[in-house]
Amino acid sequence: MPSLSESLIVVPLEKKVLLPSVVIKVTLRGREATLLVRKHFKQQEYQRSPLHLACIPVKPLPSISKSKNTSSTSPSKIDDISQPPQEAGSALIPQPTGTTAVTNNKDQGEKLVPNQMKPLLFNYGCTGRIVRVQRLGTGAYGIFLEGLSRCKIGSYDQEEGSGLVTAKVNYVSNVTEQQAKGDMIKFLALAREFVNKMRDLQIPQSLVEQLAGLLDTQPVPIMADMLVCMIETTFEEKLSLLATEDVRQRLNKASKWMTRQLHVLKISDEIHSAVEGNLTKKQREFYLKQQLEAIRKELNQGNGANSGATGNVNSGLGSATGRGNSQDIEEDDMAHLNRRLAEAKLPNEALTVAQRELKRIQRLQPSSTEWAVARNYLEVLADLPWSKQTRDILDIARAKKQLDHDHFGLAHVKKRIVEYLSVAKLKGDLKAPILCFVGPPGVGKTSLGRSIAMSLGRRFHRISLGGVRDEADMRGHRRTYVGAMPGLIIQGVRRCGVNNPVFLLDEVDKLVHSSHYGDPAAALLEVLDPEQNNTFSDHYLNVPFDLSKIMFIATANSLDTIPAPLLDRMEVIQLHGYTFEEKLHIARTHLLPKQIQQHGLSPDKIRVDDQTLLWLAEQYTRESGVRTLERTIASVIRSKCVQLANLLEEGKEDRYSPVIVLKDIPDMLGVPPFEKETIEREPFPGVATGLAYSSSGNGGILFIESSRMPGKGDLRLTGSLGDVIKESAHIALTWVKSNAYALKIAPNADTNIVEKYDIHIHMPQGSVPKEGPSAGVTLVTSLVSLFTGCVVSSTTAMTGEISLRGHVLPVGGIKEKVISAHRAGVRKIVLPERNRKDVDADVPESVKSDIRFVYAKTIWDVLEATIVMADKTVWRPMESHL
Numbered sequence: 001m002p003s004l005s006e007s008l009i010v011v012p013l014e015k016k017v018l019l020p021s022v023v024i025k026v027t028l029r030g031r032e033a034t035l036l037v038r039k040h041f042k043q044q045e046y047q048r049s050p051l052h053l054a055c056i057p058v059k060p061l062p063s064i065s066k067s068k069n070t071s072s073t074s075p076s077k078i079d080d081i082s083q084p085p086q087e088a089g090s091a092l093i094p095q096p097t098g099t100t101a102v103t104n105n106k107d108q109g110e111k112l113v114p115n116q117m118k119p120l121l122f123n124y125g126c127t128g129r130i131v132r133v134q135r136l137g138t139g140a141y142g143i144f145l146e147g148l149s150r151c152k153i154g155s156y157d158q159e160e161g162s163g164l165v166t167a168k169v170n171y172v173s174n175v176t177e178q179q180a181k182g183d184m185i186k187f188l189a190l191a192r193e194f195v196n197k198m199r200d201l202q203i204p205q206s207l208v209e210q211l212a213g214l215l216d217t218q219p220v221p222i223m224a225d226m227l228v229c230m231i232e233t234t235f236e237e238k239l240s241l242l243a244t245e246d247v248r249q250r251l252n253k254a255s256k257w258m259t260r261q262l263h264v265l266k267i268s269d270e271i272h273s274a275v276e277g278n279l280t281k282k283q284r285e286f287y288l289k290q291q292l293e294a295i296r297k298e299l300n301q302g303n304g305a306n307s308g309a310t311g312n313v314n315s316g317l318g319s320a321t322g323r324g325n326s327q328d329i330e331e332d333d334m335a336h337l338n339r340r341l342a343e344a345k346l347p348n349e350a351l352t353v354a355q356r357e358l359k360r361i362q363r364l365q366p367s368s369t370e371w372a373v374a375r376n377y378l379e380v381l382a383d384l385p386w387s388k389q390t391r392d393i394l395d396i397a398r399a400k401k402q403l404d405h406d407h408f409g410l411a412h413v414k415k416r417i418v419e420y421l422s423v424a425k426l427k428g429d430l431k432a433p434i435l436c437f438v439g440p441p442g443v444g445k446t447s448l449g450r451s452i453a454m455s456l457g458r459r460f461h462r463i464s465l466g467g468v469r470d471e472a473d474m475r476g477h478r479r480t481y482v483g484a485m486p487g488l489i490i491q492g493v494r495r496c497g498v499n500n501p502v503f504l505l506d507e508v509d510k511l512v513h514s515s516h517y518g519d520p521a522a523a524l525l526e527v528l529d530p531e532q533n534n535t536f537s538d539h540y541l542n543v544p545f546d547l548s549k550i551m552f553i554a555t556a557n558s559l560d561t562i563p564a565p566l567l568d569r570m571e572v573i574q575l576h577g578y579t580f581e582e583k584l585h586i587a588r589t590h591l592l593p594k595q596i597q598q599h600g601l602s603p604d605k606i607r608v609d610d611q612t613l614l615w616l617a618e619q620y621t622r623e624s625g626v627r628t629l630e631r632t633i634a635s636v637i638r639s640k641c642v643q644l645a646n647l648l649e650e651g652k653e654d655r656y657s658p659v660i661v662l663k664d665i666p667d668m669l670g671v672p673p674f675e676k677e678t679i680e681r682e683p684f685p686g687v688a689t690g691l692a693y694s695s696s697g698n699g700g701i702l703f704i705e706s707s708r709m710p711g712k713g714d715l716r717l718t719g720s721l722g723d724v725i726k727e728s729a730h731i732a733l734t735w736v737k738s739n740a741y742a743l744k745i746a747p748n749a750d751t752n753i754v755e756k757y758d759i760h761i762h763m764p765q766g767s768v769p770k771e772g773p774s775a776g777v778t779l780v781t782s783l784v785s786l787f788t789g790c791v792v793s794s795t796t797a798m799t800g801e802i803s804l805r806g807h808v809l810p811v812g813g814i815k816e817k818v819i820s821a822h823r824a825g826v827r828k829i830v831l832p833e834r835n836r837k838d839v840d841a842d843v844p845e846s847v848k849s850d851i852r853f854v855y856a857k858t859i860w861d862v863l864e865a866t867i868v869m870a871d872k873t874v875w876r877p878m879e880s881h882l
């Protein structure tokens, strides 16, 4: 226990920052100041308004010094410090109650009254800022100070009411004069020699490294102060250094004592150990350990703040055991990281970077941001599966079984996957084109990816690209950014823990192409190119990572928004919407058993016939996929669950019937939301039914209504139409005007049929944007129907682009359009002749057998097939119009 004469006292500079009910007790612990804040004190209040204090060494006072040196009751542990001040021994207590500051020593019976204080205090001190307040025990807090500046005490004041003593100080600047430059260089050389000497002693290597690092970064006068604190000097020498305002003189003094210290070090090993055990080194360790503790807390590795803090503070007060433990923990941690890096079998380039970072991290302060950044980076390097992979199961029969088990139908997709696996089996690796499943929502694209991974025995990871707008999302941020992390790809690999998972790049068509943040699709180009992706560079990682073993599968709803270079790297596999029959099968074999299981029922508790399932699909869903159907089935099962639960409660379980029949459905789900509107609709002149294909991959039907009114031949278009569809409308009107005579609308070839009329074309569902040229034939049919007064059957639909000369050009999305028309109750479909092959190849037989297809080469063929003529006359176009 050091004597009072060697102690520091702390005097608040500004009384206003002291909270009224707070008593600050200065406990004398060598040359440190530990403040205990008793009573109710909120830690946050200190954090909000940092308390500035002056730490002022007390001048030697022989009588008290003597008494304290002999005191046997002096506490040495933090728990002891929380004892009342009287028991703690010498202390300066600013009392909030109005009593004056008192240093009370029970043993000696001596009391220091305020006017005795001034002679006790040294003229110079050090202002400190509270950097951390830590709870130490019941009602006690330890406050950790960071030295700010050397200061000279001007005068002391004592507050009347509270009795608190405050001091006015003048800050002593560290400004270096030109003449001091030479002394600084000399001192620096001496300091380096001293630090090198420390390496030979049993001082922790990390501490010496840190000190060496500080030599390069901290101003020389500050280093002089710091080193003098670490070497053996008398208290008087330290006071004299504190009181030396001139930088040159200070450096000279410091140099003198350091030379003396070096000399002493050289003399004997015993002195080495004396240096090793000196008190100031402990201070330094104490500080370092506080930082380590903070990091440990952040990493959630500590056992709690209290226990850790106590250990650290103890070590700061001289407990060798505490110091050893903390040091061990830090070393263990780094050793653990080192071992993980070694086990990760990094390739040469990454290994060099890791070694460099490891060296760097040892020189950094654990509390610094740089340390945390370097540490995170090393963690990522150690976590990445540079050489870890799963063994592929290339068993074709097993894969087939798995795919059939998971999905109904989709024969062409399964065939392609089996081909892919067969090639991989023969060739020995899976470097093959990237598959891209394209189709409407809910047709099983994502779940196919999962089945492929399962059949291969690989891990599966899904990356959702919808809305990704920043290249950095894909490639990561450079480490210089705050909160930088790797991109989605590297994060995925890290999460999988192996370097050969199946990666599903979901919704690749929903990537946002923004030039402002860089194009994320550009990063995908590298990822998906088998020639380049073995050296994929993530900005965060900054060393190449081999992605070539990963199997990439992409999914998209539409090909329109996928950039051409990206599309070029992928093999597109189209998945089409399901017919009602296909939905029935999927529901029967997959969705129903899955939902029964998910609701915790046994299979015998639900029995649904095919007719009911088909009714569910037809009346309650209007989608290409099966998601809504699955939800509908889940609703039905929930109703049965309620029934069963009620009966169980009443003890009448035997009255439960697992059978669900058609007539139960409206009670369970309400009235069907959809009906086959086309069949019910009355045909009307000017109205024709077209077929649409949305960008989400869904097909649908689309009505086109035309009307005429008195005017000057203007054409009005409404219903959220895009430019292309508007142009189609103009082409359609032009064609009808120019063929009015042939169409028997005009009495002779020169008549302008819209001379006294305006035409308005509207496509209902005005809020849904419509675009594309495929409504051309429907627009013409609608206009011809309007002018002739002949109607188009409500069960007839059509699609096709028209040219100005009346030719019908092919369009896309035939399967979806036909299936959705079938779903809507259409019985006759007019299609471009050149789309005949699509119907033959893609449209299921069950649909084909229900619908009459008419293939048109020209618009005349379309009109013949669609317009119901009152007088049954067949139009005969003039030769010149073909």
Ligand SMILES: Nc1ncnc2c1ncn2[C@@H]1O[C@H](COP(=O)(O)OP(=O)(O)OP(=O)(O)O)[C@@H](O)[C@H]1O
Binding pocket: 406, 407, 408, 409, 410, 439, 440, 441, 442, 443, 444, 445, 446, 447, 448, 555, 556, 557, 586, 590, 591, 625, 626, 627
């Ligand atoms: N042919 C099928 N056989 C069995 N289940 C299917 C089939 N098609 C789809 N499903 C089921 O439908 C649900 C939705 O499928 P999934 O999530 O794969 O759709 P998706 O095509 O990826 O849709 P999105 O484009 O919206 O992501 C899943 O539960 C899936 O198992």
